[in-house]
Amino acid sequence: MELETKLAILAGAAKYDASCASSGSQSFPGSPDGGFGVRVAAGVCHSWTGDGRCVSLLKVLYSNVCRFDCAYCVNRVSSGIERASFTPDELVDLSSEFYRRNYIEGLFLSSGIFSDPDIVMEKLIAVAKTLRKDRNFNGYIHLKIIPGSGEAMIREAGLWADRLSVNIELPTEKSLTSLAPQKSGKLVFDAMNNVSRVTGEIEEDRGHRLKSAPVYAPAGQSTQLIVGASEEDDRTIIGLSGALYRKYSLRRVYYSAYTPVEGGPAAGLFRNLLIREHRLYQADWLMRLYQFSPDEIVPPETPFLDSALDPKTAWALRHLENFPVEIKNAAYDDLLRVPGIGAKSARRILEVRRSRPLNFDGLKRLGVALKRARYFITLGGSFLDRPENPLRLRRILAGEEDALQLPLFEF
Ligand code: SF4
Structure with missing residues (x-):
């Protein structure tokens, strides 16, 4: 298959993942002088140059082959889509070339689960490691952690990536069981816990000025929740996000309005999903930066955010x-x-x-x-x-x- 065709398939397959803002990281620490590329300051995964050109992350899947059958996902095993996979070398060349031409500032790399989690993780790590070590790539790298991969893989991934993320996707075990039966909330939380623990250990070593302590995922970890594919209310979603921020020191939870896929959960289970997604981001902002508790934002008596008012105004009223x-x-x-x-x-x-x-x-x-x-x-x-x-x-x-x-x- 032509590389261009692969790129079209695998970039299209990655577009449903919202967890890719390139925030919170400066130049990758320890990058060699003379490496190439610049990045923009915090908060966005796109930036506009003076002449109005948009530069962004190359956001792709390594492979859209997946053993799992998550009902809300276009890449699920039962979906009749065309399949493709990169090799690590192809992705390294592509990222380097795009970066040199200033098409992108960095790479967001995820994958379908085409094999055992460690094997999938190994491929993603190989891309990031080769870019950093062999191509002097100073740009932003966001790697997806595949739930079920071992601690050694998680340790390695954070040595080459700015940000790691483990997608939780659905807010309750009940929804996971019904829509993504091969997924396990426990494996997702174990992976988050591992990232958080390794980060803590390395930060402690660095605090003691241990020269051997490496830099580990300096832009922290994030996750994504799909909104509207399952029936949970906003109180459940914001309560979960609050717990994730507290327990695993997540930098960001991203909310992604469900895009109906053929054979997936019905469209229109909730109306105005984009407004709902926007209100969830505002609520999240209140938790992270304004010290509002989840209970204050979405109390039991009104478990959905008000679609007509921003959550702070709704709280004030x-x-x-x-x-x-x-x-x-x-x-x-x-x-x-x-x-x-x-x-x-x-x-x-x-x-x-x-x-x-x-x-x-x-x-x-x-x-x-x-x-x-x-x-x-x-x-x-x-x-x-x-x-x-x-x-x-x-x-x-x-x-x-x-x-x-x-x-x-x-x-
Ligand atoms: S694991 Fe589920 S959500 Fe992820 S690519 Fe496979 S089918 Fe899609």
């Missing part, structure tokens, strides 16, 4: 007793809870109010989204705006009713 927050003397943590005030604007409020009085226009200049914040704050005891009726407030914030056009007051 459920807890109007915590508002208004007085901008002149509120603590940082209280400012963070105000809809429309982000971490950066909260820090700037603290800085600026030390040296000069603030007014509502000034808050806007500090990055506060007054469109939302105006109903939840006071400045020197004065509201900018506060509809008395919580139902009306909800309608305004959900964009179902025009906000009152009150002038900005000066203080």
